Amino acid sequence: MTQYDYDLFVIGAGSGGVRAARLASSKAGARTAIAEQQEIGGTCVIRGCVPKKLLVYGAEFAQSFRDAKGFGWTVEWARFDWPKLRDAVQAEVARLSGLYRQNLDKAGVAIVEDRAVVVDPHTVRLTHSNRTVTAARILIATGGHTWRPETTPGQQLGITSTDAFLLDELPQSIVIAGGGYIACEFATIFSGLGVDTTIVYRGERILRGFDHDIRAHVQADLERTGVRIVCGSIIEEVKALPERRKLVTLANAMRLETDQVMWAVGRVPNTSGLGLASAGVAMAENGAVIVDEYSRTNAPSIFAVGDVTDRINLTPVAIREAVAFVETEFMGRTAAFDHADVASAVFSRPPVGAVGLTEEAARAKGHKLKVFRTTFRPMKHILAGNEQRVLMKLVVDAHSDRVLGVHIAGVDAPEMIQLAAIAVKAGLTKAQWDATCAVHPTGAEELVLMGEPISHDNEAPA
Numbered sequence: 001m002t003q004y005d006y007d008l009f010v011i012g013a014g015s016g017g018v019r020a021a022r023l024a025s026s027k028a029g030a031r032t033a034i035a036e037q038q039e040i041g042g043t044c045v046i047r048g049c050v051p052k053k054l055l056v057y058g059a060e061f062a063q064s065f066r067d068a069k070g071f072g073w074t075v076e077w078a079r080f081d082w083p084k085l086r087d088a089v090q091a092e093v094a095r096l097s098g099l100y101r102q103n104l105d106k107a108g109v110a111i112v113e114d115r116a117v118v119v120d121p122h123t124v125r126l127t128h129s130n131r132t133v134t135a136a137r138i139l140i141a142t143g144g145h146t147w148r149p150e151t152t153p154g155q156q157l158g159i160t161s162t163d164a165f166l167l168d169e170l171p172q173s174i175v176i177a178g179g180g181y182i183a184c185e186f187a188t189i190f191s192g193l194g195v196d197t198t199i200v201y202r203g204e205r206i207l208r209g210f211d212h213d214i215r216a217h218v219q220a221d222l223e224r225t226g227v228r229i230v231c232g233s234i235i236e237e238v239k240a241l242p243e244r245r246k247l248v249t250l251a252n253a254m255r256l257e258t259d260q261v262m263w264a265v266g267r268v269p270n271t272s273g274l275g276l277a278s279a280g281v282a283m284a285e286n287g288a289v290i291v292d293e294y295s296r297t298n299a300p301s302i303f304a305v306g307d308v309t310d311r312i313n314l315t316p317v318a319i320r321e322a323v324a325f326v327e328t329e330f331m332g333r334t335a336a337f338d339h340a341d342v343a344s345a346v347f348s349r350p351p352v353g354a355v356g357l358t359e360e361a362a363r364a365k366g367h368k369l370k371v372f373r374t375t376f377r378p379m380k381h382i383l384a385g386n387e388q389r390v391l392m393k394l395v396v397d398a399h400s401d402r403v404l405g406v407h408i409a410g411v412d413a414p415e416m417i418q419l420a421a422i423a424v425k426a427g428l429t430k431a432q433w434d435a436t437c438a439v440h441p442t443g444a445e446e447l448v449l450m451g452e453p454i455s456h457d458n459e460a461p462a
């Protein structure tokens with residue numbers, strides 16, 4: 001005796017949507033369908049985290065070959081073949097997308113390869129097959145997409161990160177607009193692969209939102225390794241030149257001739273044409289679906305998780321939001337994902353790992369602080385003659401001794417931060433960190449060996 005075709009209809013088969021659909025079907029027995037208009041896997045698998053990380057690995061070999069000399073190796077005839085790496089990455093992406101499909105099948109989820117548009121709180125229209133289906137609950141998990149500054153003349157001559165994975169050939173030079181995650185990661189990839197790389201960033205220093213010491217460290221190291229960074233300006237115009245060259249004019253009147261331009265100026269939620277307004281779903285100015293802590297929209301049967309809600313736009317967050325949604329709506333356990341102290345990594349050169357409050361954010365919240373900072377050259381880099389250093393910083397509440405934030409830039413930072421995040425999430429104190437014996441010889445041991453603070457507010461809490 002069911003009123004609807006499905007108990008749950010998920011729109012978007014990315015990280016959040018797939019997890020919700022699989023869990024609802026296999027663990028809660030909900031009759032579930034998932035609609036996807038592109039490849040199954042979403043941004044992370046198809047045009048984000050996975051192919052990006054593989055390209056980062058590919059680009060790292062150049063430095064590894066240089067480092068190897070200090071360890072007695074002679075590396076001759078090292079040649080890079082872009083089509084080989086590109087195609088290998090795409091083959092891996094296709095394999096993973098196939099696995100996602102298999103897992104959905106195994107979980108008993110109906111896969112609908114179509115564009116779904118919300119008609120009303122319980123109805124979805126499939127636009128290619130022109131069918132209508134009904135569901136007790138609809139989950140919007142459509143993610144986001146890259147955008148370009150539409151009003152900038154010549155913007156169409158540039159690419160976005162989505163195109164970068166599929167380039168026919170590697171450019172000899174590239175100008176990247178933006179100073180966030182994607183700009184820094186692709187500058188690392190391109191310059192590592194030998195492309196003459198320039199970042200054009202509108203602010204004073206790249207990686208806004210990260211701790212100021214980390215931003216300075218990464219910017220200096222990218223510059224040291226050959227990335228040109230132009231701050232305080234934006235691209236005003238791109239003009240086509242002969243032989244597919246481009247002339248980029250900046251607002252500061254600087255002119256750059258380049259083979260390629262890449263827009264890495266952020267991402268926007270995928271809600272355009274999704275019918276949400278007609279179903280009465282409230283959205284923010286940038287198109288993000290507005291949800292509460294339980295991922296509920298203002299329409300009682302419509303929910304949203306992941307980048308489309310523009311909370312913290314990271315794959316593991318979308319997955320945790322999806323799990324909490326299914327537990328609450330289908331498994332009788334009220335669960336909300338706690339968005340505090342989510343760690344993240346930037347796979348730049350050097351890579352960054354960060355969790356918790358930056359020094360600035362902690363002060364803005366009124367904390368009196370003890371700040372610990374260390375910088376060192378990892379053992380491996382010394383024999384290699386590699387000048388890249390590691391920076392580690394602990395932001396500690398002076399009153400409670402609780403470690404509020406950990407910020408690392410340097411080799412293995414993304415791996416280290418996952419473990420440090422456990423301690424920050426658990427609310428451990430600096431004394432508890434110090435009571436933990438070091439693992440020697442590692443870089444990570446410095447995290448438990450930072451003796452004296454570089455600054456100590458030494459006051460009672462505000």
Ligand code: NDP
Binds near residue numbers: 266
């Ligand atoms: P970000 O928000 O990180 O960076 C966008 C950059 O573009 C910022 O430097 C921003 O400047 C700049 N910008 C925005 N608008 C304009 C404009 N009109 N003109 C010039 N510059 C502009 O976005 P990304 O696209 O790099 O990444 C999107 C999100 O995806 C990230 O925030 C993250 O959540 C996720 N992501 C995570 C990754 C990871 O976990 N490793 C990797 C890639 C993406 P300003 O700083 O001044 O605002």
